[in-house]
Every structure is written in structure tokens, then in C-alpha cells.
Amino acid sequence: MRLNADIVFDHLPESLSPRMQGVKESAMRLRRPELYETGCRELEPDHLYVIREERLPQRVTVGKGCVIVCIGNSARLRWFAERCCVITISGSADFYAVFNTVQRIFQHYDLWEDTLYNIISDDASVEAMLEASQQVIPASMLVVDAMFGCVAALGKQAERAVAAGGSETVPSFVPATKHISVSSMDQFLATHDPSTEVSGAFRFEFEDMSTINVNLIDDEGYHGCLTVIYPDSEPKPGDSPTIEFLASLVLRALRQQGLDPDSERSALRDSLRAIVSDLPLDAYGKAALQAASERGTYVCVRLKLAHKLRQIPLAYVRNLLEADIAGTVAFEYRRSSLVAFVRLDDLAEEGSRRAALEQMLMPLLRSMEMRAGMSDHVGNLLEAKAFFLQASIALENGTLLDPDASPLYKFQDYALAEMVVNSIGQFPIEMFYTSGLRKLVAHDAESPTSYIKTLKCFLDHNMNVTHTAKALYLHRSTLIERMERIRELLGDDLSDPDVRLRLALVFKAIELHDDMQDRFEERSGSTWL
Template sequence: MKLNEAILFSRLRRHYDAVLYGTPSTALHLFPPELYLDHCDRLCADHVYLATVEHLPHRPTIEKGVLLVCIGESSRLGYYKERASVILIRKKVDFFGVFQCLQAIYNQFSDWESRLLTLLTGAASAQEVLECAYPIFRRPIYLLDEAFHYIASAPTYGREGVSRRWKPLELDNFLSFLRSQELSMDKKGFFVMQCEDRAFSCVNLFSSHNTYIGCLYMELEDNNDGQGEALLVEFLAHMVERAMEISPVLMENENSSLAEILLTTMRELPLSRSQKTQLRALHQRGSYLCISIHYLKRFSALPVSYLCATIGALLPGSILFEWNNTLLGVIPWNQGEAAQRSWDGAMAQLVQEMHLCIGISTPFSDLYLLRTFYAQAEAAIENGQLLNADERIHRFSQYALSEMVVNSLGRFPMEAYYPEGFQALLTHDAASDVSYLETLKVYLEENSSLSAASRRLYLHRSTLVERMERIEKELAVDLKNPDQRLQLQILLKALELEQKMKAK
């Protein structure tokens, strides 16, 4: 296996006081080392030469891509530094010891390549591939799947037994991961991910059908930009891709099949017998909430698989899938109050960090009615963004009356429902500091109680009586009639909603 200057230098300096000169190549182009022979006046391309400074010729012909490993310093090295890469070992050390060290480096990489190929001729797992690579990189290596779950790591203690396995990447780290890639999951090849004060070597993984299947990453060594080992990391990533194709890593849970059943229900398609059995089993688990998740910003669109994994981790038992460019979730409702408060707090942080907006339905138990309660969640978002745009979580119960009032208007404009004289009240209010509509609204809300209404309006009772007489006369309605009172209340509520929408 060929190596490059950066790889050899990083490993030589573990044993010797060494300095690298020249511009190293990122390509793996260097053949195994050879001893420099006296009187040789040509250094061949892509060769590694080991020499002591006393035996170097003054001006040999140096071809492109030469690496000279030199023991000892001298002014004549300037000629070599201008034409080749030079690893200078400053102190006098054993010449053959350095040569054996170089050979050991090459042997280690050759053995690694052979072991990887041997593993892949069988049914090796991605975990085995990472464990094989750990002695080469000598730092923890992690593997995420397409849902950003940890599925393998080396050494194995990085997974904390099996407890860390299947956990999604922490939110802060994931957002850094996205920023590093400019929110792109189709980036190919080696790249460096910055996460606060740490840097990681990363390569995205793809299937043979060019589908994103995960990411391989490891922390960079100190004072290293990672470019020297970029091809090694890419080589390892390619081996992992092959292992995942041979032995796919699958999460053992029922959520994918349950999501498919609910998706079929949303499409109003018939269920198979086995699907109906599974749906009946879900009905026995209690009540549910339906949530709809929207992106508030175009550039904040996160992979659906990651959102499903993250929300699923917040509330076990939830089922989530994509529907009409939103994320639809069915959330178990029969949780304790403490669990609900904890979930509310976690979701509040989630929607803030990810620029999301969530609509929540009322509780229900019949999953065949999922479309109805999804419509509730959508209506909650629609009303919430109009009436409480600063909030990110909207519950249908908070906007049920608004939705009912708006829908009650039907195909007619609001003016078509004005009773006789109602327009005159609007005209009066537009030209006066005294609002007849506000007076009427408070009077109706207080169930026609003059005492309660006068207290709310800060009016003397006699003043309110006089004002209500003028309003009734103008409207030509009987405020003792419950139907007429209800019509006026609906109309006043509709006007209030219209004014709020115009104010937005």
C-alpha cells in the first residue's frame, strides 16, 4: 500500500524529533523506503530515500514526488528542500533503526489493507471494519446511519456497551454537522467538521444506488488539518460502505411497519388483514395526539430521518413519518403529567433550535380517524401563526372556537350576516370614542348581566342601561332571544379574528 508524506511524518515523529519541509501531497503515491546508495546522482519520482546528511550528493537530479528522510542537519539540505519533501531528523540516531521504523509503518498499512479485504470476502460487519482500523488511526472512530443513530464505534467502549447504540447524535453536534456541510447530505469525499473547539475528519457514506446511508467520523489529531490522511479516511469509508451493503445494519423496532400502516390510513387505502390486526393492537394502548411539524425557514429543513429519531427519543412509543411536506406524528397520550411537562420542555427547545412549528390535535383513540386529527393539527398551526406568531407550539384546543367561527361563515362574506342596523354600529364606532360593539360584546359575554358588564366597562349602571337601549333600538333585535344573542356573539368573534389577522 502506498502512503504519503503527511502519513509517514505523523508516524515517524512518534519516535523521533522530526520536522517536515516542503509541500506534501495528499495523494498516496510513495513506494516503500529504500536506503540511499553513495554515488547515486538521481532520485526517482515517488520514492522514499533514507540517508544521513554526510552521504548526500551536492546536486543530484531530483524527480517529482521524492521524499527524503535525512538524519542530521546541514546547509546542503537547502537544495533538497527546494526540490523535494524532506523529513529531517535533527539528532543523530541509529540509521538502521529509522529504516526499520519506516518499514514497520508500511508493513502495518499493508497488513491493514490485507485484513480489510479478507474481512470483506466474508460477511464482515461495519463494527469489525472499524475495529480493524483502530490500530491505524489510534483514536475513536464513529459510524452514524442515515437516521443519525450511532451504529458502530471503535474501540467498543465508545458505545458504552449497548446503551449508546441506536441513540441519535446529540442536537448541538448535529446542528454543527449540518452547518459544516451547508445543510447538504449529498457531499462526497473527505471534509473537516468543526464542532466548537474540536475538529473531526468526516466522510459521508452512500449505497451502490447513490443513496445517503450514514457518516463516518473521527477526531483530528492535534495540529493536523486532516488532509494528509484524507485518502486513508476515504478508503476506510469505502470499506465500511461495502460492509454495510453486505451486512445491512437494521434497527430492530416495529415503528417502520406501524408508520407504513398509518401512512396507508392517511391515503385512505385498504389495509391488509395483518395490518388491521396491528392497528387494533395500537387501539388497545390508549389515547394519542396527532402532531404536524412544519419548517419555519427553508434553509432549516432537516432530514426527516433525524427528526423522527430525535422526537422518538424524546417520547418513546411515538410514530412519525413524512406527509405532504410536513412531519406527521402519532404520540401516546396516556403519559403522566410529569412526563408531559418534560416532553413539553424538550419540544420547546427542539423547535427553537431547529426553526420548527408544531400543531397538536386533541386526544383521540380511533386511529382510523387520523386524517381528522391531522387536520386539527394543521388548523392549529394555521390559526396559531396568524394569532400568536411568536409561539412555536400550537394546540387545537386553544383555537377550536376560532376555527369553528371562521368555518361557520361558509361561502358568504361576513357582511351577509350583519343584522339590520349592525352597519350603523360600525359607522358609529369609526367616528366616536365610545364603542358600541365593545359594549355589546362585554354585555353578551357577561350573560346580559348589567352589573357585571358595568364593572368590566367601568361605567355607571344607568349609563350602561341607556347605551344598551340605543344599541337594541339601532339593531332592532331582541337580546333576550338566545338565537339572536348567539348570532351576534359569533359575528363579533369573527370581527375580532378579522381585525387580528389584519393587524398581522
């Protein structure tokens, strides 16, 4: 096993009076110790050399990451310290005793590595891996999963944390044996800080202890965290890379156990993620989607966290959804949102299934300040991309047009708005006005009576004079006279359904533009373009 200069230095006995200086590398790439051979003109990269000060070479090339363990001191070490890491040992130390001491440090770590790999090949017990690690990390250790539930705990501090769920003498972010509830997430985040996307070792300081933490992250996202607790001592510089190495093998053990015990759901998740992300789908993936489609009807839901809560791992929300709503397959999408395909058939009787799903989703959305868009029914999961786009359109338009309404937006409520926006494209709305419509706009600019509003109301009420007059609080004869003037200026035949459709689309576009203008001004005090 390869180490680094900090790990070697941390394990040297105090009786050798070790001191370290120079340029060192944090990565664990350092090879086993070698005896320096007289006449050698190169100290190779990532090699460790044991040498007495009187045998230091005069002219030599020093490779990156090289470490020199020198017995005795010398003015020439200053030159080496500018190029590599230098560890000096008491000049009275026996050369071969020093060499064997360094050798034993590597052997100690080799034995630890072999033990961990044997555990992984056996039953991949995370608890056993923590126990085996006590020989190199003599501290309390804790592994939590993506739901912040305890996977394994070792040591007094970790065991007390799991039993108490946090107290005055242990970090309050450490969970109890059950998963942290949605209502407890604020307390967790207050102490844990938004660190679930950090890929390397990071440290937390408490009043009476320190912790080093390494997140368990792979291409699937966040799967948990390894925490090492130091209640009575300071972590050593070599602890962080050692803990990172342990975390990589803990994640490997979790993969072997199966991060998702339901292999069928996992296959379906991978297939849906591929379709939504426009990735190629193999025959196995297509078969998984077809088999799932035969078992029922789905809807697609796309969810986004409120800005202030975006540090909550999406894996946590995903697991909540899959645990609480049977038949749900969810996955992260571009690290910013969550996509869920929910099978409706088992939720309620036909006709009330969507209502039942909404009832299940609303507590989660409100408690975590999330917004979500919901698609139409998905009969064939091979068409999942289209329904994902529906859910995305509902989420985007609902958030923009109805930010104060229910946090769950349905595609059909925003389908017309999407059609209108797409039909207009990048052109200004005025480009779609007829010459007659421009005359009506010019009239309205000079008159307190709005011909545009009158015409829109007339079309909205299917050109029924009685219903339109009632809606506008006008006398029937007054409306008839006004409509005659409107028809003259408009110059189009309102009995033509194409004319009415064009006018309806323009009026809807104006309504959407005005609505978005108002929303934008409310938020920024500026003008939306």
C-alpha cells in the same frame, strides 16, 4: 463489477506513464476490457477497449461512455477524445501486459464486491465491510447513524475521532460513541453544514485533511452517513463513485440488521404514515392499528423546526422522541415536519397524563426552537387522520395567532377560530353583516362611542346588565339607555339564540381578522388581505 474511467486510471501503475483526456462518464457502467478487432466499425457504449496506436480505426462509430486505453500516442486520438475518454500508455509497454493490468483492476473490484455481499449474507457487520474495503479505499472510515452515533470506525483517524469526540487533528463533527445531544447540535452543524439531504458524495475541507461523505438515505429518510477521512493525501477522482457504492451496501446491511429493531413499532409507523398520507391500508396495517388502540389512548403531535434549524435531520428528532417518551411512534411528513403519536397511558396517573406529556415535550421544543400542535385524545388509531388534522390546525393557528406564547399549541384552544374561519370561507366578513349591524358600524364611524364594542361585551356577559356595566366602567342606567339605542338600530331580537350565535361568530371573525392584521403588519410592515 462495472467501474468508470477514473477508477481504472487511478489504479494504473506510474511505470506505464498513463495520461487521460476526452469525454468521460462518472457513473460506474464500464465493462471489462476488450481487445479491439480489426475491421470493427463500432465502439460500443460503456465498453473499454485496449489497442495500440497504429491499429486505431479510421472510420468508426463511438458509443457514449466508451473508453480507449491506447498504447502509444497518435494525432488521431484527438478525434476520439472529442467523443469518448482516452487513456494513453507509454508506447514501449507490452500490449498483453497492459491488457492484463486493466483486467486485474476489474478482478480486484470484483473480489471486493463479492466479499461485501458475503458479509451482508452472513451477519451484515458494517465493521467487517469497512475492513474489507481497505483494499480499494486505503483511508480511515466511519459510519454514523441518524442520531450521529458511531456504528463502525476503522483507521487511526476515525478511531481517534470516536474516542475523543473531535480534536484539533480530527474533524470536530465526528461524534463520540454516544449520540450527540440536542445542546451539541449547533457545534455539529457549524462544521457539518446542512448536508443531510444530499444524495451523492460530497466533500469537506479542513485545515489538515479532507473527507468524502455519502449520506445513507432511502425512502424512509436519513439513516446516517459514511465518511472517509484523508489526513495525508488528496482523494482521487475515482474515490467518490467507489465510496457511493460502498455506502449503498452499508445501507443495505443496516436494513438487514433492522434500522428499527422494534418490528411492531415499525409496522405501526408504516400504518400511521399511510393513513395520514391518504394511502391505502392493507389488512395487516388495520390489524396493527386496532391492536395498538386496544393497548391505550394516544395523542397526535405535529412538530416543525425553526427555519434556521431546518437542516437538522428529522430522523434525529424522531429518534429522540421515541427514545425519551415511551410508547411514541413518530415519522417524517412531507420532509418538512414530524408527526408523532404518543401513548399516554404509561406517562402518569389518569387526569394528569397530558400535563406529563407537555412537561416532557417542552425541553425539546425550547432547546431546538420547535413549535408543535397537539390533538385531542385518540381512542381509535383508525381515525388517526382526523387527529393529525387537529394537530396541524393547532400548529398553524397557534403559530399565526400566538407566536410569542408557549411553543406547544392545543387544538381546543383554536377550535373556535377554525370553525369561524371555515364558516366564513372566502367571503369578506362584511358579507355576513345584518342590515342592523351595518347601521351600528356606520354609527361607530361617526361617534367616539362604540356600539359594536358595547354589544359584544353585552353578549360576552350573557346579556347581564350589571356585569356588562362593570366591564365597560359604565353606570347601569347609562348602559340600559345605550342598549335601547343599539336594539333600535340592530332591529334583531337578542333573545333569539340564533341571532346571538350569528353575531358572536361575526364578532369572533372580526377579532381574528384584526389580530392577524396586527401580526402581519408587525412582521412585514404591510397590510394583510
